[in-house]
Structures are given as C-alpha cells and as structure tokens.
Amino acid sequence: MATASAVADELPEAMAAVLVAYERHLVSERDLTPHSVRAYLGDVAGLLAHAARLGHEEPTSLDLRALRSWLAKQQTLGRSRTTLARRATAARVFTGWLARTGRSPQDAGALLGSPRPHRTLPPVLRADEAAELLQQAVADADDGSPLGVRDAAILELLYASGIRVGELAGLDVDDLDRGRNVVRVMGKGRKERTVPFGVPAARALDRWLTVGRPALRADGAGPALFLGARGRRIDQRAVREMVHRRVAAVPGAPDIGPHGLRHTAATHLLEGGADLRSVQELLGHASLATTQLYTHVTTDRLRAAYRQAHPRA
Structure with missing residues (x-):
C-alpha cells in the first residue's frame, strides 16, 4: 500500500506532515482496511495538492472555497457523480478530523455539499438462474474434484449468506458453527x-x-476455510474469476461476480418477505439507506412484470 510519506514529497511541509498524521489516524485509531486507507489518502493528497496550487501552505488555511474548487476541478476532468460524492465525503471526514484534533480552527468541510450519485440498479440473477447456477456447481462436484467441491461450497455460501468476497476469503474453519448453521464474519x-x-x-x-x-x-494453509489451487488461503481474485466463469455457463444470466451474488441474495430475501432491518443486519450495512437500494431493485422487477403481464399496463 502506498504510504502518506510516499505521496507527500510534492506538498508543502506542513501539508505533508498532516497527511502522515492522518494516515496514522486511519490505520491505528479507525482500524480501516488497507484498501480504505489507500482510498482516503489518495483523495486527501489530491485535495492538499490542489490547495497548495491555490497558495495554501498550511492546513489551517483550508476553506470552503478551496474544497469546492477541488471538486469543480474533478468535474472538469470528467469524474463521475459517484466519484465526486465519494471525494466530497473524504474531504468532510478529513476536515472534521483537522478541527477535532486542533489542527484547524474550523471545520472547512462542514458546509460542503456533494452531488447525488446516480444509483444504478445492480444486475441480479432470477431465482431460477440462481438455482441452475448452484445445481450445475453441485453436479460438477460429484466427480470428487477438490476444486469442484470447493466451488460448490463457495457459491452456496455466497448466495445463502450474502457475505462480501473479502469476508469469504478471510474465513477460518473455526468461524463455521456447523451445529447452528451460522458463520462468524469480520466485516468492514x-x-x-x-x-x-x-x-x-x-x-x-x-x-x-x-x-x-x-x-x-498444503503447508501454509493454516486455519483458512477456503483454499486456492495451490492449497493455501484462497485469493479474492480467484473467487471472482470462478464466479464469473460459473455464471457465464447459465444461459441468459447477467455477467456478475461475488458482489452480484450478494445483490442477488438480498433481492431474493426481500422478494420472499424478509424485512429491511433483518437484511441490513445480514449484509452488515452500517446504514439502512444502503440496504434500501434493494427495495428499488425489487420494485423495478415488480414494475417490469406488471408491464409485461397486465393488459392495461
């Protein structure tokens, strides 16, 4: 992972120092994943570099105008609304931290707005497509091939639980409670x-x-639940490649990966009558608003079925 010190060389000294301190905060205090730390640091480093070009030498001089100028620059570069919204959030989190820790007299991002991202409906499998996917995987596993048996177990667990691919790859054998049919997951x-x-x-x-x-x-597998072809803990990329390959064998199915199976599980739960709060807890969403996206998916599918079936649609 790129560190703050590696990207701070071109920043003014005070800006570089605060970026390094912010990295320590993200890693040690917020305990974020390396991917999240990298994303936050990249956004904040871009913001500080833009502010420096505007003449800001110290984080204390950051103001709302500089933040808006940075976002406007992103827009002229063709960044998507989703990216702009994410970077606005990163800026607000950063300026809030500056104010909280006494590194700035005010929170410059408190009034920073962000564009509403277009919320596209994620592709999901129909129930019959999901059933065919799993039936094919189980049938392929009947020959006793270790990889075939593994693929069937992974697909069944992804669809049954809606867990993320990173959560699946990080599972250990002891995380399974085979008596109660539950799995302990370490989420975001x-x-x-x-x-x-x-x-x-x-x-x-x-x-x-x-x-x-x-x-x-193989040696080095440790307690990992799922193993790759070489007998050690499976890599997320290998899971993604397997899921795409298996779904491609289902006629008419959309091209989805593990995250698509997560969407599919949530959609089918809601279509089957599960309440939104239960699905939120199952998926590990911090906000109910994130889970509500799936209600739009089910409504869209209902609307499509209505238009196709009702004579006066």
Whole structure:
C-alpha cells in the first residue's frame, strides 16, 4: 500500500506532515482496511495538492472555497457523480478530523455539499438462474474434484449468506458453527457479525471440509476455510474469476461476480418477505439507506412484470 510519506514529497511541509498524521489516524485509531486507507489518502493528497496550487501552505488555511474548487476541478476532468460524492465525503471526514484534533480552527468541510450519485440498479440473477447456477456447481462436484467441491461450497455460501468476497476469503474453519448453521464474519471496520446459512450450503460445506479441503490442503494453509489451487488461503481474485466463469455457463444470466451474488441474495430475501432491518443486519450495512437500494431493485422487477403481464399496463 502506498504510504502518506510516499505521496507527500510534492506538498508543502506542513501539508505533508498532516497527511502522515492522518494516515496514522486511519490505520491505528479507525482500524480501516488497507484498501480504505489507500482510498482516503489518495483523495486527501489530491485535495492538499490542489490547495497548495491555490497558495495554501498550511492546513489551517483550508476553506470552503478551496474544497469546492477541488471538486469543480474533478468535474472538469470528467469524474463521475459517484466519484465526486465519494471525494466530497473524504474531504468532510478529513476536515472534521483537522478541527477535532486542533489542527484547524474550523471545520472547512462542514458546509460542503456533494452531488447525488446516480444509483444504478445492480444486475441480479432470477431465482431460477440462481438455482441452475448452484445445481450445475453441485453436479460438477460429484466427480470428487477438490476444486469442484470447493466451488460448490463457495457459491452456496455466497448466495445463502450474502457475505462480501473479502469476508469469504478471510474465513477460518473455526468461524463455521456447523451445529447452528451460522458463520462468524469480520466485516468492514472490523465489525463482527453472525450470518445464517441454509441446509444446501451446510451440505456443500460439510463435503468441502471432509473431502475437498483435506485433499487440497498444503503447508501454509493454516486455519483458512477456503483454499486456492495451490492449497493455501484462497485469493479474492480467484473467487471472482470462478464466479464469473460459473455464471457465464447459465444461459441468459447477467455477467456478475461475488458482489452480484450478494445483490442477488438480498433481492431474493426481500422478494420472499424478509424485512429491511433483518437484511441490513445480514449484509452488515452500517446504514439502512444502503440496504434500501434493494427495495428499488425489487420494485423495478415488480414494475417490469406488471408491464409485461397486465393488459392495461
């Protein structure tokens, strides 16, 4: 991961120092993942570099005009509304930290607005497509191939639980409670949650643990639940490639990866009558507003079915 000190060389001394301190805050105090730290630092470094070009030498001189100028520059470069919204959030979090820690007399970003991102409906599998995906994977696993058995277990668990691909790759064997059919997941911000899964997933996981994993396991596997082709903890990229390949074999299915299966699980839960709060807890969303996106998905599917079926649609 690129560190703050590696990107601060071209900043004024005071700006560079505060960027390094902010990295320590993100890593040590907020305990963010390396990916999140990298994203925040990249946005804030860009903001500070723009402010420096405007003549700001100290973080104390940052003001709302400089922040808006930075976002306007991003817009002229063709950045999407979603990117602009994310960077505005990064700026507000940063200036809030500056004010809280006494590094700035005021929170320059408190009044900074951000464009509403276009919320596109994520592609999801229909229930029959999801069933065919899993049936094919289970059938392929009947030959006893360790990788086939693993793929079936991964697909069943992703669809049953709606967990993220990073959460799946980080699972250890002890995270499974096979008696209660639940899995302990470490989510974003290192927040732990317990997620249930059904009988088909339990069968696939049992077969993986008793037949597939012992055959594939190599030195260095440690407690990892899922293993790659070389017998060590599976990489997220390998999971993504497998899911895309397996979904591509389902006629008419949209091209989705593990995150698409997460969308699919949430959509099918809501279509089946699950309440929004339960789905929020299952997915590990910090905000209910994030989970509400899936209500738009189900409404859109209902509207499409209505237009197709009702004679006066």
